[in-house]
Amino acid sequence: MFSFFKRNRQPRPIFEPLGTDMHCHLVPKVDDGSKCIEESVECLNTLKAVGYRKVIITPHFQHPRFPNHEEDITRRYEELKRQAIEAGVEIEFGGVGGEYRIDTGFKARLEQPRFLKVGGQYVLVEFSLHQPMMGCDEMIFEMQMQGYEVILAHPERYPYLNVHGSRMEQLKNQGVYFQCNVLSLGGFYGDDAKKRAYEMIDQGWVEFLGTDTHNTMYSQALVDITHDRKVAKVIETHDFLNKTL
Numbered sequence: 001m002f003s004f005f006k007r008n009r010q011p012r013p014i015f016e017p018l019g020t021d022m023h024c025h026l027v028p029k030v031d032d033g034s035k036c037i038e039e040s041v042e043c044l045n046t047l048k049a050v051g052y053r054k055v056i057i058t059p060h061f062q063h064p065r066f067p068n069h070e071e072d073i074t075r076r077y078e079e080l081k082r083q084a085i086e087a088g089v090e091i092e093f094g095g096v097g098g099e100y101r102i103d104t105g106f107k108a109r110l111e112q113p114r115f116l117k118v119g120g121q122y123v124l125v126e127f128s129l130h131q132p133m134m135g136c137d138e139m140i141f142e143m144q145m146q147g148y149e150v151i152l153a154h155p156e157r158y159p160y161l162n163v164h165g166s167r168m169e170q171l172k173n174q175g176v177y178f179q180c181n182v183l184s185l186g187g188f189y190g191d192d193a194k195k196r197a198y199e200m201i202d203q204g205w206v207e208f209l210g211t212d213t214h215n216t217m218y219s220q221a222l223v224d225i226t227h228d229r230k231v232a233k234v235i236e237t238h239d240f241l242n243k244t245l
């Protein structure tokens, strides 16, 4: 049945309790994610095989690297959905959101907001992976004032954001939801990100988990992580909000 798995390891459906993956890059050719429909289909089949029932796809919106527009992304998402269903993909499509980078171009978005939301309610944002940008927190506050629920993608991946530092606490106090990457728990992004992800989960600061699947290298890592007992236990013992999406 799972002929698309290259290694001998078979997937275990450990992500069933989450229900929905709410962070992945599987609209082909719009960002650094999937490069073609075949790759998207393979990744979507893997998401289903590891236990997800539904997927919400979140292309990058990052100026000028990925100058995506909401209308075009929505059109391409619908095309992906049509082709994937035709190819026999069984996972349910839960819509298209975005992963919005808070950078110098972000202020302009706030003046004419038309965010693609995750689950009709949340906007997924990310920071620079390398250095903090001045005014990030104020822009999130502005979004909240406009009525958006904000999810910060993979806070464990920002080396400048100390888990025990006041800024992290300030974001939580401000009502920002945190989404950790499941692959961080297996060390995919290095030991530091792994340690920080577990620390944040232990603090009770993580409301969502996402796969952040970009391509088949990620989806294979996802299959591998289904054999990690510690990860399975985290999913079994925590009440993540993925299931509400």
Ligand SMILES: [Fe+2]
Binding pocket: 023, 024, 025, 099, 153, 212
């Ligand atoms: Fe992402």
